[in-house]
Amino acid sequence: MHETAVTIAISVLTLATCAASVLALLRLRINKPTPNTDGTLNTLALLCTLGTAGVFIYRETLVTQGWAPLTAHVDGLLLIATLVGATVVYLQSRARLPGVSAFALPVMAFLLLWAICASAWTLKVFNIASVYLTLHLAAVYVGSAFLALASIAGMMYLVAQRRLHDKTRVARPGRFASLESIETFIVRMSTVGFAVLTLGLVMGLVIISSHPDHYSPGWWLSPKIILSTLVWLLYALVMNVRYTSLFRGKRAAWMSIAGMVLLIATFAVATALPMGTHNPDTTQQPPHPTQETP
Amino acid sequence: MRVLMVGTSHHTAGVEFRERLALDTEGQRALVEHFRKAFPRAELVVLSTCNRTELYIAKPSHGPPTAEEVRTHLAICRGLESAGVAAATVHREQEQALGHLFRVCSGLDSMVLGEPQIIGQVRRAYETSCEQQSVGPVLHKVFQDALAIGKTVRSQTGIDAGRVSVGSIAVDFAQQVFERFDDKTVVALGAGEMAKLTLRHLVPHKPRRLWLCNRTLERAQALAQLLGITPEQGGARPLDAMDQLLVEADVLITNALSAQPIVTEARLSPLLRQRRGRPLVIIDIAVPRNVAAGVGSLRNIYLYNLDDLQRVVDETGSSRQQHVDRAEAMVRDAIAKCLHQVQHRDVGQLIKNLRQRLHDVGMAEQERTLRKLAGAPPEQAGDLVREHTHRVINKILHMPISALDQEKGDVPLGFYAAALRRLFDLDDREDSQALDAEIADTNDPSNAHENK
Numbered sequence: 001m002h003e004t005a006v007t008i009a010i011s012v013l014t015l016a017t018c019a020a021s022v023l024a025l026l027r028l029r030i031n032k033p034t035p036n037t038d039g040t041l042n043t044l045a046l047l048c049t050l051g052t053a054g055v056f057i058y059r060e061t062l063v064t065q066g067w068a069p070l071t072a073h074v075d076g077l078l079l080i081a082t083l084v085g086a087t088v089v090y091l092q093s094r095a096r097l098p099g100v101s102a103f104a105l106p107v108m109a110f111l112l113l114w115a116i117c118a119s120a121w122t123l124k125v126f127n128i129a130s131v132y133l134t135l136h137l138a139a140v141y142v143g144s145a146f147l148a149l150a151s152i153a154g155m156m157y158l159v160a161q162r163r164l165h166d167k168t169r170v171a172r173p174g175r176f177a178s179l180e181s182i183e184t185f186i187v188r189m190s191t192v193g194f195a196v197l198t199l200g201l202v203m204g205l206v207i208i209s210s211h212p213d214h215y216s217p218g219w220w221l222s223p224k225i226i227l228s229t230l231v232w233l234l235y236a237l238v239m240n241v242r243y244t245s246l247f248r249g250k251r252a253a254w255m256s257i258a259g260m261v262l263l264i265a266t267f268a269v270a271t272a273l274p275m276g277t278h279n280p281d282t283t284q285q286p287p288h289p290t291q292e293t294p
Numbered sequence: 295m296r297v298l299m300v301g302t303s304h305h306t307a308g309v310e311f312r313e314r315l316a317l318d319t320e321g322q323r324a325l326v327e328h329f330r331k332a333f334p335r336a337e338l339v340v341l342s343t344c345n346r347t348e349l350y351i352a353k354p355s356h357g358p359p360t361a362e363e364v365r366t367h368l369a370i371c372r373g374l375e376s377a378g379v380a381a382a383t384v385h386r387e388q389e390q391a392l393g394h395l396f397r398v399c400s401g402l403d404s405m406v407l408g409e410p411q412i413i414g415q416v417r418r419a420y421e422t423s424c425e426q427q428s429v430g431p432v433l434h435k436v437f438q439d440a441l442a443i444g445k446t447v448r449s450q451t452g453i454d455a456g457r458v459s460v461g462s463i464a465v466d467f468a469q470q471v472f473e474r475f476d477d478k479t480v481v482a483l484g485a486g487e488m489a490k491l492t493l494r495h496l497v498p499h500k501p502r503r504l505w506l507c508n509r510t511l512e513r514a515q516a517l518a519q520l521l522g523i524t525p526e527q528g529g530a531r532p533l534d535a536m537d538q539l540l541v542e543a544d545v546l547i548t549n550a551l552s553a554q555p556i557v558t559e560a561r562l563s564p565l566l567r568q569r570r571g572r573p574l575v576i577i578d579i580a581v582p583r584n585v586a587a588g589v590g591s592l593r594n595i596y597l598y599n600l601d602d603l604q605r606v607v608d609e610t611g612s613s614r615q616q617h618v619d620r621a622e623a624m625v626r627d628a629i630a631k632c633l634h635q636v637q638h639r640d641v642g643q644l645i646k647n648l649r650q651r652l653h654d655v656g657m658a659e660q661e662r663t664l665r666k667l668a669g670a671p672p673e674q675a676g677d678l679v680r681e682h683t684h685r686v687i688n689k690i691l692h693m694p695i696s697a698l699d700q701e702k703g704d705v706p707l708g709f710y711a712a713a714l715r716r717l718f719d720l721d722d723r724e725d726s727q728a729l730d731a732e733i734a735d736t737n738d739p740s741n742a743h744e745n746k
Binding site: 176 | 469470471472473474567569570571572573590593594596598602605
């Protein structure tokens with residue numbers, strides 16, 4: 001019953017976020033956005049974020065019958081969506097990065113849509129066996145949230161730069177933040193995301209080294225590990241673009257987007273392959289309260 | 295005399311063509327010199343700014359030059375095709391020509407509505423033409439009135455309040471790339487008026503370094519002093535240091551007088567590596583352009599020229615319609631007043647010429663009659679005086695009566711007849727009413743065909 005309620009709630013939130021995304025995109029097309037448009041958009045984004053956070057907390061308290069965060073992939077997606085939404089609300093309220101909602105809200109809607117799938121059809125419950133696994137999951141999901149924000153800023157950078165080169169819509173109303181601000185945001189988000197992701201990967205290595213018998217000898221050649229390493233390397237480069245002459249500007253933006261695509265691929269691999277279920281030895285672990293018993 | 299304007303502006307031609315027609319001081323002088331040789335009876339003022347190249351001419355009513363002759367002359371002086379010049383220029387006559395000049399002076403025709411620079415540019419153009427003695431009484435009157443209305447409009451309306459200037463838009467462009475300027479280097483190429491105005495908008499943002507680069511170092515130093523730039527903040531640099539400055543610059547403002555682009559792809563491309571991928575915003579407010587168009591396609595280079603600024607002005611829109619309406623009304627009144635005075639002065643000259651001609655006729659006949667009287671007996675004196683009167687009247691009336699007989703297509707006969715009746719008070723009441731009806735009939739365009 002709880003799972004159904006969660007799926008319905010996420011579906012409603014997805015629709016609301018889609019509506020907010022459409023409004024944010026329309027706002028970019030309007031020459032002179034009115035305060036009413038901005039107010040509606042801010043309120044809608046806030047409600048979507050609070051709703052997502054509410055569903056996340058609901059899952060961690062009621063569904064799992066006790067505080068057990070990140071018990072399934074859907075929790076991680078809800079956490080990322082919440083963090084992205086909260087960042088959008090913060091940036092909009094402070095007018096720090098004008099135009100970011102048009103890029104962040106569709107990403108949030110995509111994450112919620114993914115969360116519906118993860119909740120309704122591909123639900124695989126994690127077997128939290130140790131504090132290392134908790135740390136690993138938390139770090140990977142929080143890191144992913146920051147990297148998602150970096151890629152959102154990357155998309156924004158590309159559009160803003162295109163506008164500047166095309167010399168269209170350069171007047172003050174409806175324009176984006178400066179390229180320097182967007183690039184700073186990309187670098188900051190990449191740096192934080194990289195640091196947190198590093199922690200997550202280290203925790204993953206600790207888990208693997210502590211259970212060597214659970215993994216085949218060539219585990220480091222698995223797609224998940226390779227993709228994770230690639231993402232890690234890519235963001236290591238993105239956070240240092242200001243010190244290079246080759247990767248500044250548009251290339252940094254493309255790299256942040258490519259990193260996000262690789263990260264999504266990593267999640268897909270982790271969900272699809274047995275190696276990446278975070279449940280290496282399910283036969284020896286007690287069943288999760290929400291896990292279906294055969 | 296008739297006033298004629300032939301020229302091009304940002305309304306009629308893009309920057310590519312404007313820069314080909316633009317004239318520096320020497321070019322203006324040469325044009326005036328050639329023009330005076332070709333049309334010695336015409337008056338001329340040449341106004342050439344970054345947004346317009348316009349020739350204001352006062353010429354005899356039925357004398358040269360025509361608009362086409364002016365266009366051809368301009369094309370020859372600039373080494374351009376006459377057809378190209380004809381396509382990109384407009385001409386205005388009399389009231390429209392005055393109206394155009396008055397609107398230009400008032401800032402109503404400017405790219406940035408109400409901008410104050412244009413009034414100084416018109417004054418300089420007028421003074422330059424005065425120095426070359428190409429300005430006569432008509433253009434003196436017209437330009438003095440135009441400058442006066444320009445001042446009045448600005449002081450009595452709010453047209454220049456809260457305006458978006460080229461300088462402020464340039465800063466706005468830079469702010470779309472850079473968040474802050476206190477860690478940026480700004481380089482200005484050229485130390486002209488527009489560069490000064492743009493830098494005045496940039497200086498409050500406290501750039502880390504501000505370099506002024508100019509052919510004449512003294513001018514750059516004077517501008518640096520005027521802007522209050524301390525040696526720690528920057529200063530003047532010679533044109534030889536341009537390559538080094540292109541490496542250092544984050545914002546480049548170009549406003550140098552140069553027929554050829556100073557910053558080209560070939561010059562900038564090798565320097566990009568030294569710039570380490572840092573973005574460079576180039577605001578090219580010079581006409582002819584100082585930066586080749588291809589530079590804008592280089593990586594992390596953002597190039598804007600005057601046409602781009604115009605687009606922003608259009609996008610920004612104007613919230614000053616009330617001021618514009620008021621200014622337009624003031625300009626209309628001033629045009630009517632000036633035109634009346636010019637025409638009045640024209641009539642005064644006409645009367646003077648008429649008097650002179652009649653006096654010449656009278657004097658010639660007087661001499662002839664006196665000669666005859668000297669050798670004639672006293673009883674013939676009466677006949678000679680009568681003959682004298684008859685000859686004078688015939689000579690005076692010969693030309694107008696011939697003109698009435700040889701009716702030309704351009705002016706209807708009724709017009710001359712009405713003028714004669716009115717000028718010599720030949721109307722009786724009945725005739726007058728019939729005449730008024732005839733004039734009304736003649737002036738009615740719907741009856742023009744029938745009249746013919």
